[in-house]
Amino acid sequence: MPRLSPRLIRHAHNANPLLKLLLPVCRDLESARNELRWLQDHAVGLAARSRNAPQTWQTRLQVMVRQRATGKPLQYILGTEYFGDLEIVCRPGVLIPRQDTAASVAHLAHLLQSNDCLPNRLRVLDLCTGSGCIPLLLEHLFSQSGDPPDLQLLGVDVSKRCLDLAEENKARCQARHAEFAQADVLATGDVSPQGQPLPALLKSRASPNWDILISNPPYISSHDFRKTTARSVRKFEPKLALVPPAGVSEIPDDGDLFYPRLLDVADHVHSKVVLFEVADLSQALRVASMAKKKGSWDGVEIWKDEPGAKDDSMVQLEQVVSGLKVLGRGNGRSVVCWRDQGARWLGRT
Ligand SMILES: C[S@@+](CC[C@H](N)C(=O)[O-])C[C@H]1O[C@@H](n2cnc3c(N)ncnc32)[C@H](O)[C@@H]1O
Incomplete structure (x- = not known):
């Protein structure tokens, strides 16, 4: 510097x-x-x-x-940050929502709203919800479309502090279709030292199926956290939101820890579309390869920071990397998979 x-x-x-x-x-x-x-x-x-x-x-x-x-983020001092058009309350202990995340969510909403084959009722599960920004933005964007489906949105986080803030944001945004619940996404059995395991929460809901699964999980490797994460992020934002827990699995890139679990959950709840945020193109390629290996998806693609970006002739920017379609401009930002009706919902038929 x-x-x-x-x-x-x-x-x-x-x-x-x-x-x-x-x-x-x-x-x-x-x-x-x-x-x-x-x-x-x-x-x-x-x-x-x-x-x-x-x-x-x-x-x-x-x-x-x-x-x-001292480097304290401006959003924690001012108390809010914009996420799309929504002003989301921010508080220390909860990750500050990022514009790149909002861009992926807005692009997903745009694709879903661009067809007339969505079911009357659309159920969306957001794992690792933090401030609740993702379900709240989805509800906001759908509320602006002519004939929105009956949305059911559930945001899940392990942290009570996050859930309290998500509820506060829900009230502030006057959202009616978003709910929030506490559970440990990584826990597969009957118990978790961090609270209710996700399977128990999902079992307690009226229907076992969630049409769309979204997650922006902790994805920074312990090495990158030490070497490349900005000092103000390391010092002021919660490590729980950034770095997966250590020593839980043997996978070589410890930043990837949540993705195999998220893909298992997607199968379990029969999601037709998933959108997972990642750190960069390398992680996107690893996560896309995990999804392809499962063999249960009809299509997998990568979105960049601005997934809908077009060239001068207004044609969607698109390239192929390691056999995968990579859409938009910027760094690799999310991995999107679909199957069954999900292909039509995204206009991928
Ligand atoms: C990267 S933040 C994303 C927050 C929010 N979705 C956003 O985009 O701003 C990851 C979130 O995962 C939560 N988290 C960490 N470990 C978890 C676990 N085992 N189960 C559920 N949530 C977890 C953290 O509390 C944090 O809120």
Whole structure:
């Protein structure tokens, strides 16, 4: 990372001493100015809403700027982040939703809404739901289409803190079709030290079948977490959300731990479509190969960060890597599999 020049630091300080504190995390003056403006708006708003509290907005702003200067993500300080059009509440202990995830979910919703063969009732299971952003965005996107199916959305997470926040986000988004429940996705038997095993939760539901299975599981390998994950992510976001537990399996890439389990669950609940987020193209190719080896899918493809991106002639960007179709622009972001009616739901017939 290039060093900041003393001239730039002096310039920031002269403009506003708080800008100088923000400069090292923001890296350029324009970003620091933007963040200072957002933080100031937030501090003024908080002070106005709590008139009886002793702190002025100026004191609040100073505290927030100092927190930000330690690398604390802006979303944890401001308390929200956009996920598509939804403003999702963010809190330490729960992963901040990412725009790349929203882009995959929005593309899936777009494909599903582009055909008239969806069943009247569509059941979607989101494993590792975190803030609940994925089911909430799906409900929001479907609510905007003319004749939406009767959606049943279930978000599952092992963390009580995540589920509390997901419920809060549900109320904030006025969602009616999303539910959230606690379970350990990795647990296959009758017991789990982390709470209810997933099979017990699924057994307790009215129907054993889930048409679509989505998951953005912890997928960073312990090596990449140490060597390449950004310091602010390592320091402030929950490791439970990022890195699969160690010593649970012998698979060579420990970041891949959740995917065989997710593919087993997809078979168990007879999903017709799955969408799994991954870290990059290498992991996408490994996960796609796991799916192909199962032999239970009619089609497997990889989506990049912007899966619907088109070229200058408005033709969908598409390439073939190791025999697999890779769609869109950016890095490998998700693996999509389908079977039976799922092919028609995605327009893949
Ligand atoms: C990468 S985050 C994804 C959160 C959210 N879906 C999103 O896209 O922002 C992974 C989530 O998996 C949850 N998780 C970790 N281990 C789990 C397990 N064994 N069973 C269920 N959820 C788990 C974490 O609590 C975390 O919320």
